Amino acid sequence: MQSQADLMPPSSASPSDPLLRVEGLHVSFRHPVDPPTEALRGIDLTIERGEMVGLVGESGAGKTTLARAIMGLVPQPGRIDAGTISFRGQVMADLGDDALRAIRGRNLAMVIPNPRSELNPVLTVGEQIGNVVRHHLGLGRSAARAAALDMLKAVSIPDPARRLDAYPHELSGGMAQRVVIAIALACSPAFVISDDATSGLDVTVQAQILDLLRTLIRAKDSSALFITRDIAITAHFCDRIVVLYAGEVVEVATVDTFFDRPTHPYSLMLLAAFSHSADLRRRWTVPPDETLPGAGEGCVFAPRCVRRQPRCTSEHPALRRLGDARAVRCHFPVGI
Amino acid sequence: MALARYILRRLAFVLPQLVGILMVSFFLVKLIPGDPAVLMLGPNATPDAIDGLRRALGLDQSLIRQFAVYIGHVFHGDLGTSWQSTRPVVSDLIERFPATLELVTLGLSLALLIGIPLGIAAARAGRGPLRKIGEAYGLLAGAIPDFWLALVLIYVFYSTLHVAPAPLGRLDIALVAPPFVTGSLILDSLLAGDLQALGSALAHLVLPVATLGFINAGPILKMTQSTVGRILASDFIRYAEMCGLPRRVVMRQAIRAALPSIVTIVSVLYGFLIGGAVLVEIVFSWGGAGQYAVQGVLNADINPVLGFVVFSAIFSLIVYLCVDLAYFLLDPRTRG
Ligand SMILES: Nc1ncnc2c1ncn2[C@@H]1O[C@H](COP(=O)(O)OP(=O)(O)OP(=O)(O)O)[C@@H](O)[C@H]1O
Ligand code: SF4
Ligand SMILES: [Mg+2]
Numbered sequence: 001m002q003s004q005a006d007l008m009p010p011s012s013a014s015p016s017d018p019l020l021r022v023e024g025l026h027v028s029f030r031h032p033v034d035p036p037t038e039a040l041r042g043i044d045l046t047i048e049r050g051e052m053v054g055l056v057g058e059s060g061a062g063k064t065t066l067a068r069a070i071m072g073l074v075p076q077p078g079r080i081d082a083g084t085i086s087f088r089g090q091v092m093a094d095l096g097d098d099a100l101r102a103i104r105g106r107n108l109a110m111v112i113p114n115p116r117s118e119l120n121p122v123l124t125v126g127e128q129i130g131n132v133v134r135h136h137l138g139l140g141r142s143a144a145r146a147a148a149l150d151m152l153k154a155v156s157i158p159d160p161a162r163r164l165d166a167y168p169h170e171l172s173g174g175m176a177q178r179v180v181i182a183i184a185l186a187c188s189p190a191f192v193i194s195d196d197a198t199s200g201l202d203v204t205v206q207a208q209i210l211d212l213l214r215t216l217i218r219a220k221d222s223s224a225l226f227i228t229r230d231i232a233i234t235a236h237f238c239d240r241i242v243v244l245y246a247g248e249v250v251e252v253a254t255v256d257t258f259f260d261r262p263t264h265p266y267s268l269m270l271l272a273a274f275s276h277s278a279d280l281r282r283r284w285t286v287p288p289d290e291t292l293p294g295a296g297e298g299c300v301f302a303p304r305c306v307r308r309q310p311r312c313t314s315e316h317p318a319l320r321r322l323g324d325a326r327a328v329r330c331h332f333p334v335g336i
Numbered sequence: 337m338a339l340a341r342y343i344l345r346r347l348a349f350v351l352p353q354l355v356g357i358l359m360v361s362f363f364l365v366k367l368i369p370g371d372p373a374v375l376m377l378g379p380n381a382t383p384d385a386i387d388g389l390r391r392a393l394g395l396d397q398s399l400i401r402q403f404a405v406y407i408g409h410v411f412h413g414d415l416g417t418s419w420q421s422t423r424p425v426v427s428d429l430i431e432r433f434p435a436t437l438e439l440v441t442l443g444l445s446l447a448l449l450i451g452i453p454l455g456i457a458a459a460r461a462g463r464g465p466l467r468k469i470g471e472a473y474g475l476l477a478g479a480i481p482d483f484w485l486a487l488v489l490i491y492v493f494y495s496t497l498h499v500a501p502a503p504l505g506r507l508d509i510a511l512v513a514p515p516f517v518t519g520s521l522i523l524d525s526l527l528a529g530d531l532q533a534l535g536s537a538l539a540h541l542v543l544p545v546a547t548l549g550f551i552n553a554g555p556i557l558k559m560t561q562s563t564v565g566r567i568l569a570s571d572f573i574r575y576a577e578m579c580g581l582p583r584r585v586v587m588r589q590a591i592r593a594a595l596p597s598i599v600t601i602v603s604v605l606y607g608f609l610i611g612g613a614v615l616v617e618i619v620f621s622w623g624g625a626g627q628y629a630v631q632g633v634l635n636a637d638i639n640p641v642l643g644f645v646v647f648s649a650i651f652s653l654i655v656y657l658c659v660d661l662a663y664f665l666l667d668p669r670t671r672g
Contacts, residue, residue: 071578076569097583104580118575120589122668132579167668183579 017089019191019223020047020070025083027065027074027247039065039078041247044319047191047223052214054234054255055227056270057244063227066244067193070225071110072100088190106136109184111194111213115176119168125152125179126164129186136187151182155212174205181209185216192217192224199229210237231270235259240325243267246300249319250329257326263333265305299331307332338671339664346660350653354646355407361645362403370636371395376419406642415646416639420631425643429625433647434519435506436617436624440609442541443548444602450553452598455560456591459568470561477554483615486547490619493543501539503620508536544620548613552605556598563597564590596666603659607652611644 027040039062047053055063068074070085072092085092087108092100112118120128129151130144139147145164152160155178168176177197184192194213198206214237217224226238234241234255241258243251243266251264262268265284272284284306298313299305305312311331319329322336373389374381390396394405409416415425458470486503493500506521507513513521514528521537567573567590576586614626625644632640663670 073574073577101580101582104578106580110578112575112578115575118571120572120576120593122592122666123589131581131585135581135585169669 017086018046019049019051019088020045020225021084021086022046022066022070023084023086025066025069025085026081027062027069027078028081029078031077039247040069043083043244043247043249045242045249045252047225049190050221050223051240052217052224052226052238054231054238054241055225055244056229056231056234056241058229058270060246061244062247063244064195065247067110067195067225067227070193071104071108073104102136105132105183105189106187107190109187109189109192111181111184111192111197113196113199115180116168116171116173119176119179121168124165124167125171129179129183132183133186147186148182151186152179154185154216155179155182157182173201174209177201177205177209178212181213181216185220185222188220188222190222192222193227194224195227196229230274232274243270248300248329249327250301252319252325252327254325261335263322263326263328263336264301264330265307265334266301268334269304299329301330307334339661342664343657343661346657350657353653354649357649358407358410358642358646359403361642362406363399365633365638365641366399366402368633368636368638372419372636372638375636410646415643418632418637418640420635420637420640425639428628428640429643429647431516431519432623432628433625433651435521435622436610436613436626437651438520438522439541439544439617439622439624440548440606440613442545443613444552444606444609446545446549447552447556447605448602450549451556452560454553455557456564456587458557458561459564460587467561470557474554474558474561477551477557480551481615482547482551482613483619485551486544486616486619489543489547500543501536503543505621505623506537506540507533508540511536540620544616544622547616548609552609555605556601559601560594560598563594567593592666596663599659599662599666603655606655607648610648610651 022043022045025040025043026038028036028038030036043062043066045053045066055066057063065074065078069080070087070092072085072095074080080093087103095103119125123131126145126148129148130139130141133139133147134141134144137147149160149164152163157163157175157178163171163175163179168179171179181197197213198209201209210233226234228234231241238255240252240254242249243264245266251258251262251267253262258267259271262271269284272280275281298315299308299317302308302312307330309332315331317329317331319327320333321327322333328336371386371390373386373393373395377385377389387396394402397405406416413426415429417424418428421428454470454473458467461467461470490500490503494502501508511533514524514530514533517524517527522534522541525531525533525537570593572593573586573590576589581589611626611629613624614630616622617624617627618630625647629641629644632638632644
């Protein structure tokens with residue numbers, strides 16, 4: 001197995017623990033009849049203090065499952081089969097319910113998509129932001145209200161004083177998204193996970209919100225795991241990129257190297273899909289080959305890979321280090 | 337103000353609703369076989385005397401005409417006389433309705449005290465033993481007839497243990513009832529400062545209230561359990577968990593969100609029990625409104641029956657109005 005040091009960015013030579021470390025994480029969903037879905041299959045990932053990491057991968061790759069596992073809230077009926085998650089040197093599984101709650105929302109916050117169904121319909125915006133600071137920072141009611149107002153200003157909601165007493169159903173999608181960002185950042189968490197935070201919004205609003213999120217996270221010197229299906233977003237957002245495919249990390253690289261010289265065939269396929277060149281898109285996009293044996297034995301990407309060789313279907317590739325802060329899970333990486 | 341407009345809009349519907357309810361009941365009651373004239377005059381009456389009485393009562397007119405006449409009287413506050421009691425139905429009901437209301441209100445309160453905590457506990461327990469207990473209780477309370485439970489309680493606590501008073505009305509026969517003010521013996525004896533009557537009234541209430549409370553806790557428990565269970569699995573509770581709010585705060589939010597459903601089932605039960613508690617009333621010789629109406633049905637005395645319908649319809653409409661107000665206060669989305 002690959003050692004953790006291989007996946008760390010070059011700046012992390014210090015002996016102190018990384019902010020977040022995920023090791024060999026396996027998560028599966030059990031079904032009454034069918035065999036379980038293995039949503040995550042041995043995820044290794046470290047995130048340093050102040051770092052922004054992009055997590056990309058298509059729908060069903062396991063991005064949300066990873067985010068929820070980090071939060072300590074694997075969705076039902078999922079369970080962690082193996083692996084550890086440590087946050088600031090503490091193994092999350094060792095913490096009790098109360099200790100986990102004290103971290104969640106305080107030091108480890110999540111920005112969710114489609115917030116209008118996730119906000120409590122009977123509490124005002126001010127109460128919902130206030131709740132978080134009251135319980136995590138111990139503020140009184142009026143101090144919490146003032147903090148909520150400050151947060152609404154920080155997320156640039158128009159007419160913040162009035163929105164403080166608005167209910168979620170009175171907000172537009174973009175405003176609700178800003179409220180959720182305000183809730184996530186209200187306690188200045190050390191680590192923010194943004195899961196597809198802007199899906200479902202129109203493009204201009206999306207860009208504004210992403211900018212806002214980045215500015216606020218940077219201003220608070222927090223780290224972030226930035227989940228998206230849109231690889232282009234990560235380019236001007238993140239320090240590093242982690243590519244997830246079918247529950248496995250298939251490539252890790254700094255943003256510069258990634259966009260300059262991607263090495264995993266799936267990374268190239270993702271980039272080609274966002275490319276303006278029809279030729280590139282055609283060259284890298286192949287329909288899956290149903291005749292190939294399923295995942296498990298060989299490379300999980302083999303059914304769709306343009307570089308597939310006989311070895312790919314018989315031997316599962318390990319996540320290999322390729323110099324500093326760079327790793328790829330492929331027998332025949334591109335350009336190496 | 338929004339609330340006042342809301343109430344006015346609701347009240348505008350009350351009158352047509354009342355007429356509709358009365359119309360349906362009138363024609364249904366008229367379907368009951370039995371000629372009041374025959375019953376009133378007894379077996380030895382001559383056909384001429386019967387015809388004369390029928391004409392005097394307006395029974396020879398068409399049903400539509402009879403209904404029009406009846407409605408006209410109702411709107412003048414006249415519900416006719418009962419030929420059995422030979423008194424105006426309004427006076428009979430003003431005496432008897434509070435007896436039923438007192439019994440049903442206390443029974444329902446007990447049902448709430450049993451059903452809501454058990455329902456919440458069962459919902460929280462997930463698949464644990466508490467859930468089984470909740471299910472067993474729901475099944476039992478649904479399967480046991482209320483009059484049977486009443487008879488068992490009488491057998492145990494009156495006949496065997498001699499701790500309950502005889503099931504013969506609302507007060508010891510030896511006692512004089514306090515002056516009639518509200519019709520509730522508890523309130524009236526308190527108003528009169530008559531502690532002896534108060535004690536006797538309370539003692540007589542114990543068994544019938546226990547019967548109604550135990551039986552009706554079943555549906556309340558089930559409704560609470562399923563609603564709270566559904567809400568605990570909802571998006572906004574999951575989000576509250578993600579924000580790391582303390583367990584009790586999350587639970588409070590869930591219960592708060594379940595309140596409208598609980599209010600609904602309570603209002604339905606309340607309206608239903610006014611007539612639905614009749615078997616319990618009969619077993620305890622309660623002399624309530626339900627018993628009065630059943631006597632009317634059995635003796636083709638239709639004015640008490642229709643009078644009972646008017647009283648319970650008005651009561652139900654008041655309850656539903658309160659429910660709408662409760663929704664208005666509980667759910668900001670209805671205030672739009
Ligand atoms: N609650 C659940 N029950 C059963 N299976 C689930 C559940 N949640 C996720 N899965 C499965 O786990 C796998 C990963 O899902 P996940 O939601 O993590 O993907 P994702 O990368 O977030 O996708 P998307 O981009 O669509 O949000 C999928 O195969 C999915 O079907
Ligand atoms: S291991 Fe083989 S099949 Fe898998 S990505 Fe690399 S080249 Fe393609
Ligand atoms: Mg997702």
